[in-house]
Amino acid sequence: xxxxxxxxxxxxxxxxxxxxxxxxxxxxxxxxxxxxxxxxxxxxxxxxxxxxxxxxxxxxxxxxxxxxxxxxxxxxxxxxxxxxxxxxxxxxxxxxxxxxxxxxxxxxxxxxxxxxxxxxxxxxxxxxxxxxxxxxxxxxxxxxxxxxxxxxxxxxxxxxxxxxxxxxxxxxxxxxxxxx
Amino acid sequence: xxxxxxxxxxxxxxxxxxxxxxxxxxxxxxxxxxxxxxxxxxxxxxxxxxxxxxxxxxxxxxxxxxxxxxxxxxxxxxxxxxxxxxxxxxxxxxxxxxxxxxxxxxxxxxxxxxxxxxxxxxxxxxxxxxxxxxxxxxxxxxxxxxxxxxxxxxxxxxxxxxxxxxxxxxxxxxxx
Numbered sequence: 001x002x003x004x005x006x007x008x009x010x011x012x013x014x015x016x017x018x019x020x021x022x023x024x025x026x027x028x029x030x031x032x033x034x035x036x037x038x039x040x041x042x043x044x045x046x047x048x049x050x051x052x053x054x055x056x057x058x059x060x061x062x063x064x065x066x067x068x069x070x071x072x073x074x075x076x077x078x079x080x081x082x083x084x085x086x087x088x089x090x091x092x093x094x095x096x097x098x099x100x101x102x103x104x105x106x107x108x109x110x111x112x113x114x115x116x117x118x119x120x121x122x123x124x125x126x127x128x129x130x131x132x133x134x135x136x137x138x139x140x141x142x143x144x145x146x147x148x149x150x151x152x153x154x155x156x157x158x159x160x161x162x163x164x165x166x167x168x169x170x171x172x173x174x175x176x177x178x179x180x
Numbered sequence: 181x182x183x184x185x186x187x188x189x190x191x192x193x194x195x196x197x198x199x200x201x202x203x204x205x206x207x208x209x210x211x212x213x214x215x216x217x218x219x220x221x222x223x224x225x226x227x228x229x230x231x232x233x234x235x236x237x238x239x240x241x242x243x244x245x246x247x248x249x250x251x252x253x254x255x256x257x258x259x260x261x262x263x264x265x266x267x268x269x270x271x272x273x274x275x276x277x278x279x280x281x282x283x284x285x286x287x288x289x290x291x292x293x294x295x296x297x298x299x300x301x302x303x304x305x306x307x308x309x310x311x312x313x314x315x316x317x318x319x320x321x322x323x324x325x326x327x328x329x330x331x332x333x334x335x336x337x338x339x340x341x342x343x344x345x346x347x348x349x350x351x352x353x354x355x356x
Contacts, residue, residue, distance in 0.1 A: 051231045058230050123338060123356035125303025125315035127240075129230045137303035137315050139336045139356045157317050157336050159301060177301060179319045179334030 058126050064169030065136035065160040066121040072174060073119035073142055080107045092163060092170040115146045132164040229304040236304055239312050242348050243339055244299045247316055250350060251297035255288045270342055270349045292325025310343040315356055
């Protein structure tokens, strides 16, 4: 077999493999990401592009989840409507429906307690990634303040599911990971 | 969500736990010096987490299996923990843990400490060919047998692992 046939065959193989990876990564595909493009794999420009795209999605999702977790942990009794509006702005279904259903209950509880809750992200990491969604572990330092006493600081473990909506990221689910 | 007061996540307070954390923490400056991703790492295409899907899943599975076991111990069988860590830890990690375990063995035995740890969440922050950094949620049920008291706590930790002779090894763990 002529050498050029072998070379052409190898090139086609690489292109097909890269194409499969690219298809997996198309927005809306929804599969867990992606094909193996890891250390030691043959480097092609297509694979490198897909790898960079996956890396970008991963890092965007992580940053978005951190920001959203902070927003959803922040509420001031003196600015309830604005705070609850922000909760809804960073959320999507099914979390959004839950927040809307509980909005008045949350407002009443917070007004009664007179608390201000703020949060700072401590650490975050992606545990599942697709082209348009991710589960992200987010650790928050949460401070609850009121006029009655010293602020109470706690560490909260959360899993935030973020999904792409209209070119941005919103939370579709949020779970506080209590021990036990 | 703020609506209910969050349960405070308290680290277990027994001495071996503290020793385990001390042992693992000592590796962190090394990891930082070697270039492990900072908490607010910007977009980093050289980070292979999820880019290398197979490698990512492998370290998630390995950490899920290993970290829970490495934080589980019983006062009557501390040698089992030593043997396990000797198998899954880096040389530096093993040395640190052995030293701390020697310090705490008497107290653990007197208090009849039994601890079971379970990993409940794993995220990958950074993956390179020879090292990785993960965020791990783990729960720990601790029984102090001398006073018959049991409590369950939750922790979040940054876990550092390194590739040694083709095998992943536990190198560090520090509170997240």
